[in-house]
Amino acid sequence: MRVSQTNLAGDLLLHLGHPSDGALHERLKRALRNAIRNGHIEVGTALPPSRQLATDLGCSRWAVTEAYSQLIAEGYLEAQTGSATRVCWSNTSDADSQHLTPRHAPAARFDLAPGLPDLRAFPRRRWAEAVRTQVTTAAFTEFGYPPPGGHIRLRQLLAEYLGRSRGVSATPQDVTVCMSVTDGVRRICRALRADGITAVGCEEPGWTRLREVIRAAGLDPVPIRTDSGGLRTDDLAAHTGLRAVLTAPAHQFPLGSVLAPERRAALLHWARQVDGVVLEDDYDAEFRYDRRPVATVQGMDPSRVVLFKSLSKILSPALGIGWIVAPPHWTNHLHQADQTASQPPPLDQLAFAALLESGAYDRHLRACRKRYRNRRDAVVQALAEQLPHAPISGIAAGLHLILRLPATLDTAAVVTAAAARSLRVADLTTYHATNDHADHGLVLGYGNLADNAVTEAVRQLHQAIQDSR
C-alpha cells in the first residue's frame, strides 16, 4: 500500500512502537525509514512540514526535525532550501546490497555529531601486530570460551592501570570486561532490577542512548538537573525511593561540566544514606586539555560506585572493548545472572592487555590528547571568525563543544539546513528527556573531523544558520 502525504501520520502512528523501544525521535526515524524502504512512500513524495507532522502525531517539532535530518544524512530524504523535504531513495533491486544501503552517499561530508574519536588515527599497525602476537603465541586453551568476567590477564592489568591513572581502587576480581559502556550499563541495570531497584537518576540533559538502555531494562530513568557544577546532587533527595544514579563526573555530556568537589562528597553521602549505588560513566576523562584530569568518584568509595568505561573514544568503537569496576555484590550479580554474556574476543583482550603493559596505550593517549587539543583550538578559532556572536562552552575537555544559538533561531531548522549541506550536527535539545528547558544550541563533535576540514565545516555551518533564518 502506498502512503500519500495526507495519510502519512496515520501510517507512522501505526508503526511507532512502544516507548520501551526507545526515544520518540528514534522510533519515528525507524518508522519513516521502513516506510521508505518498503516502498510505502514513493520517491519524490514531498513530506509534510515538520510543524504539521508534529501536530498530526501529537509530538514535539524537534522529534520530527531530528528524524528528518538523520534520514537526510542517511540519504533517504533530500532537503532543499525553501522547498519541501522529499523522499529520494528507492528500493528497486531485489537481492543485492542496494536493499541495505540508501542510493545516495549515507555519510555526511562533515560529521560533527558527537560520539566518535578520530577514526583516521587508529593505530592500525600497532593493533594488528598486537593481535598477531597473541593469536600466534597464546596457549591453545585461549581459543576456548573465556571465563565469565573476562580474561584474568586483562583484569589484572586494568586494575593496576586504573589505580595509577584514574585513582580507581579495585582488585582484579572487581573488574568485569564488557563490550561498551552501553553494554555495561545494560548489564548492571538487569542486576539492579533483580535487586529490587526500579529507577535510575539520569543527568538532564544527558546521553540519550543510556536513558534508552535503562528504560529497555524495565527501569525508570528519572531526570536530575545539571549545571556548570555537574549533577545537581541536592535534587537527589527529592526523589523518595531513588537508590541509583548515573552520572559522568569527569566530563558531563553534553554540557562538559566537571562535578564540583562538594557535590562529589554529597553524591556519596546520598548513596550511603539510601543504601544506593552511583553508576559512574568515566566519560572523556582522558581528554582534559587545560587542567589535570579529575580522579574518579569510585576511588573515594569503591563500595558505593560502579564505574563504566570503554575504548570506543580512545581507540575505536569497532574493538568492542569496555569494562565495569564494581564492588563484589554487583560483580557477583553480573557473573551469576549472566554466565553467557558476550565478551570481546579473548585474544583481543590479550592484545589490549599487551598494549597496556608495554606503555603503548599511554603513549597513544598522550598523542591523542595533543591532537584533539590542537583541533579544539582550530575549531574554536574558526567559530570565533565565522560566528563571532555565538557563545561556546564545554571546551576544557572532551571531543565536542556546545555552540549556543539565540532563542529566536529555530535550532531544528539549523540542523536540517546543515544536513542539506552534508553537515551533520546535533541539536542540544535531543539530549533532553523533557521539554522543560531553555537550551538553544548545537553539540559540535570534532573528534572525527579531519584537521583540513575544520575551516570548511565551520563555513558550511555558518551558511546553514543563514539558510535557516
Next chain:
Amino acid sequence: MRVSQTNLAGDLLLHLGHPSDGALHERLKRALRNAIRNGHIEVGTALPPSRQLATDLGCSRWAVTEAYSQLIAEGYLEAQTGSATRVCWSNTSDADSQHLTPRHAPAARFDLAPGLPDLRAFPRRRWAEAVRTQVTTAAFTEFGYPPPGGHIRLRQLLAEYLGRSRGVSATPQDVTVCMSVTDGVRRICRALRADGITAVGCEEPGWTRLREVIRAAGLDPVPIRTDSGGLRTDDLAAHTGLRAVLTAPAHQFPLGSVLAPERRAALLHWARQVDGVVLEDDYDAEFRYDRRPVATVQGMDPSRVVLFKSLSKILSPALGIGWIVAPPHWTNHLHQADQTASQPPPLDQLAFAALLESGAYDRHLRACRKRYRNRRDAVVQALAEQLPHAPISGIAAGLHLILRLPATLDTAAVVTAAAARSLRVADLTTYHATNDHADHGLVLGYGNLADNAVTEAVRQLHQAIQDSR
C-alpha cells in the same frame, strides 16, 4: 560465618537463587563455589554424600553429583575413591590472581565434555594474517560503529555461501551477524516475547544452555520428546497455544539423530497451521562423516524458519562470530528492538568474510572433517577394546558420541570417579529437563581431545567405571 557439613544444605538453599537464574545443578555449583571462595567452607571439610545433600535440598541426586564433579574438575573439590569429597581450595591471598582461579589445576587432563572443537587446530597464522590485512587496509570508516545487523560485506558473503553449502534461501538483509548461537537465541527470544509468544518447544534431551536462555528471556521451555528420527513432531500439536520450537535437525544434541524427512515436512506444516516459527539450530551440520550433509529446513520454507549458527565449533568460540537467518518480520524485530546489540568486531567480520571469499574457510572445513572422522574412528576402536559391552551411538556426525551404561550402574558416580582421575565426561541425564526418562549413559566429546590422548583417556574412563561399581 563458617559452614559445617551439618548446616551446608541450609546455607546453600539461601544462595541457590531462582529458577530463572538457570538450571538447578548450575545454581548449586555456583552457590557451592561461592561458599568455598568466600571461605564459608574450610579447606579439608568433607562434603556430605551426594545422596544425603540431595535429600536435604529436595533435589535429584544427579544435580548434586553434577555440581560436585564440575567443582572437582575446576579444582575446588577433591574426590578420592572410597572417601568423602573434600574442599581443597583456599582463599588466602588478597589482591592477586589466586582470588580468581582455584589453587589446583582448573582444567581436567582429559576433557571429554562436549562443546569444543580442537583448539590445537585453530588456523592461527591464517587468521592473524586475515585480521592484519583488514586492519591495515580497510577504509578508516570501518573503525566506527558497525551498522545494526552486521557488516554488509559479511552478510552478502554468508547469504551466498549458505545458499551454496546449506541450501539456505536468504538475501543479505535476511542475515544478522551475532556473537554465538546462545546470543542469537537470546535475541530472538526477546522478539518472540514482544510478539506475544510465551513458550518455546525444546528437544528433550537437548542443549541445557539454550533452555536456560529461553527461560531467562521470560519464555517457558516446553520439553518435546526426541528419538532416532529427531524431534517427535507429532507431539507438537498436543501443546495447545505453542507457536515456536527450537530444534537441531541436522544433528540432534546429544542423541545425534537426524530429523526424518517426513518430520521435516510435518514440522513446517505445524508451523504454518499455528502461524508459528521454527528455530533451527544448524548444529554440527558440517561434520557428517558417512553420508552427505543434510540441507537446512530453512531452505524448505524461509518464511517460517529462523536459522542459527556460529563458528564456535568450526573455528573457535573465542572469535565470537555467529549469524541468524530470519524472515523480514523477525529481522525487523531484531534490528528495531536492539539497535545497540553487541556484535563481533567489524574488522573480524571482514576477516571472516575474506576467508569465506577466498575458499580458505571451505578448505579448513574439509581438513576438520577429515581430522574428526579419524579421531572418531580411533575413539570408537578404543571403546570397543576397553568397554566391549557398552553400546555406542550417535557416531555418524558431530564431535561427540553416546556411550550407554547399564541401568545398574550409577552414572553420576561414574562422572565423579572420572573427575577424580582428571577426566571430564558428561552425564546424559544432564541434558534432560525432566526426570521422566531411562537414559543411562555418558556424552563423550572428542572434539578437543588430543589424538595421542585417545587411548589413555578411554583407559581412564574404563577405570573410572570400575571405581564406581
